[in-house]
Amino acid sequence: MTLDHAAAAAAAGGAGERRLVTRLEIAQAAGVHGAAVSNWMRRHPDFPDPVRTVPADLFAAEEVAEWLDGRKIQRDERREGETAGVTYGRRFRLTVGLADVHSDVKVAPDMFAEAIKADLWKSLEPGFTESQDRTMFQEMIMALVCVQAIAPKQWARIADTHSPDLFAHVWSALPAVDGIRPELLDRIVRDGWWQARFRTGVKVLQRWVQPGTSAPQERVGRRLTAAAAFDHLLDRFAQARKSSDDEYLTPHGVARLMVLLADPGPEDRVYNPCCGSGEIVAAVLDHQRDNGANRSLARNVSGHALASRAWRLAVMNTAVHGCPLDLGGQPPDDLKVVDVRGGPYDVVLTNPPFTMADWRSSTEIASSGWPYGEPPRHNAHFAWLQLIAAALAPAGRAVAVMPSSTTSVATSKNRQIRAAMVEQGVVRCIIELPKQMFRETASPLSLWVLGRPQQRPDHGVLLIDAKKATEPAGRTHRILTSAGSRHIVDLYHAWSEAGGSPIQPTGDLAAVAVTLERLREHNHDLTPSTYLRPPAPDVTSRSSSLSALRAELRQLDDAAVAADLDLDHLLDRLQPWNP
Incomplete structure (x- = not known):
């Protein structure tokens, strides 16, 4: 038994x-x-x-x-x-x-589903650990899950066959012509180790995964649905490899929060310029299905991957979630290009690479062509944010994952760009997330909620400290709780509907609606803790001359600006060291 x-x-x-x-x-x-x-x-x-x-x-x-x-x-x-x-x-x-x-x-x-997930990964992990090409092993397993989901008849043929010659024929069921690397097929046909791991993978997935895509729930009886298995394995493979050379996996909870904040409707044109493994695009499809939208309406959803590995997984991911999307052809693996193609879009959602030294735009933009200031060359954070905002329709909205450092960077170029975006009303909300939210970086992150420029005299920014909306999941990882995510979304939408008025946080959230005047006082710092902590006591001596203090402050400010300019100059000249 x-x-x-x-x-x-x-x-x-x-x-x-x-x-x-x-x-x-x-x-x-x-x-x-x-x-x-x-x-x-x-x-x-x-x-x-x-x-x-x-x-x-x-x-x-x-x-x-x-x-x-x-x-x-x-x-x-x-x-x-x-x-x-x-x-x-x-x-x-x-x-x-x-x-x-x-x-x-x-x-x-559903602890039974969690037990299935644990056993599924426990059965596959040895093959990943032993493989000399772990990326290829992941793609083999994910491709098998994809075939399970979208082509149950072909999956049955895989499960019953003992002939390697059939493998290539069955892969034709995948949603893209280049959906699998040719060298993977060659290894499965010719290499005994890969044949053995292929058959082991088939047996494991037969045991724990239900073929087909029709079931919306996480499991069917004693098996996971293909979509649930695909999502779980994306997360476990990211956890096992610890880092990526291209795009980082967006955790399911973060991807879902981003979609709920933007709330894309069935007629909205949605775009993800760095779609990674397709987790954010898949969350959009799930959101539309949950709201009763016909799947054919997903024709308005599109994306672009920067790396061929991510592109193959993204194409499979959308197919597994019931709606294969055209994400363009296989990309050229150029991780230096910053681009938001097409537009205008009603919704832009993205998690771009955090550090892109010596980046370039796909269409060269003159210094005067950047709407809020020319970004520095040593990272592309504010290049992405500007292009995302510029690609929005008049009522468009965007949510982008950024390092927490972007909310308070001190270098002059980034500070000036951030100030200009705030002054023009482009930045609507900052949501600060704690460390260890992502599998491939332990750094703290923030979500930037953006819109088109607003022409009104005072447009404040909602700053949310969401650390307590998360909980530990193991020793080195944190996840958003369902209640925490719901409180964030409810708070943001209530603040938006009230026209930016002061708000009352719910749950364990710490949040503050900061006026434009107060933001100016703090050099447009967007870190929630800057405004949530008690004001510093006045330690100024009564005997101090106010004019002397102002003069000293001007000198310090001039020195800081000069230091920032020197730092920007040095960073722009710095090139990656190549052995």
């Missing part, structure tokens, strides 16, 4: 029926190795005795759950959604379908 059978029996059992589980089922439901249960039985005399020993030891599930209620899950063993204080009893109950007796502890609502 497996975990699946236990869950089914738990669901089907009557009110008075005693539920019995084996040692293996206890281990699977609690998310531990089988040896752990044997150790518990040997080391703890109070562990429940089996109520039946033929044909195997069978334990009363309720008794096991009560015993596991006293064992907290250590921090490094928690799954995503499990917080401090959660017990193995809680995980066990939710997995096998027993009543929850600890409602004060917050965990993921």
Whole structure:
């Protein structure tokens, strides 16, 4: 009897029926190795005795759950959604379908789905770790999930065949002609190691993933939907590789928050100029489906990837989410180009590369052509922000991921651009996120919510400190909570509808609506903590001459400007060192 059978029996059992589980089922439901249960039985005399020993030891599930209620899950063993204080009893109950007796502890609502995800990755991780080309291994697995989702008949042929010659034919089911690297097909056909990993991947996905794309929920019975599996594996592969040479994966919670803030309607023209693996575009498609839009209306959604690896994954991602999009042809892997093509757009959503030294625009822009100032050459942050804002329709809105440093950068060029964007009413909201939100960088991030310039005398900016809208998920990662994300969206929309009036934060959010006059006093600093902390006490001596203080302040300001100019000059001249 497996975990699946236990869950089914738990669901089907009557009110008075005693539920019995084996040692293996206890281990699977609690998310531990089988040896752990044997150790518990040997080391703890109070562990429940089996109520039946033929044909195997069978334990009363309720008794096991009560015993596991006293064992907290250590921090490094928690799954995503499990917080401090959660017990193995809680995980066990939710997995096998027993009543929850600890409602004060917050965990993921579907622990059975979390258990499936954990087992899915545990089965695939060895192949990734052993592979000499880990990027290619990821693409092979993601392509298999894509075929599962969009071509169940071809998937059945893959599952039944033992002939490598069929592989190339089945890959034709993928949504793009160049959707798989030719060298991957060659390795699967000719290399025994890759053939073995291919067949292992097929068996694992047969076991844990439901073919097809019709189901909107996360799992169907004892399997994950293909979309849920694809999303989860994107995250786990990013976590395992720790860094990328091109575009970083946008976490599902962050991508969904960006979409909810922009709220694209079915007729809105939506664009993602750095679509990465397609996670933001997929979130747009899910948002439209959740709001009853016909999938054919996704013709208004488009994107562009900077790297061929990301492009292949993005094309597959949109297909798995039920609406394959035309994301252009395979890109030339040029990570130095900053461009927002076409427009005007109703919505722009993007997570561009954070550092692009010696970047260039696809169409050269003269110094006077930048609407808010020529960006420095040592990073492209304010080049992206300006091009995104310029690509918006009159009522357009944009959300972009940026390093938190952009909200308070001190170099003169970036500070002047930020000030000009604020003065013109382009910056609507800044949402500060904590460290460890992304798998491939531990740096703190911020979301910039932008719009077209506003012609009104006082246009303030909403600044939100969203650190408490997140929770830990393991030792080195944080995720947005559902409640935290909802509070951010509700707060921003309420502030927007009120015309920028003062607001009252909900939940654990810290937020402040800052007037343009106050922003000027702080050199257009957009860091929430600058305005949320108590004002500094006045330590000025009464005997100080006000004119002398003003003169000293002017001297310091002149010195700071000179230093900024020198720094910008040096950074623009700095070229990456090539061995």
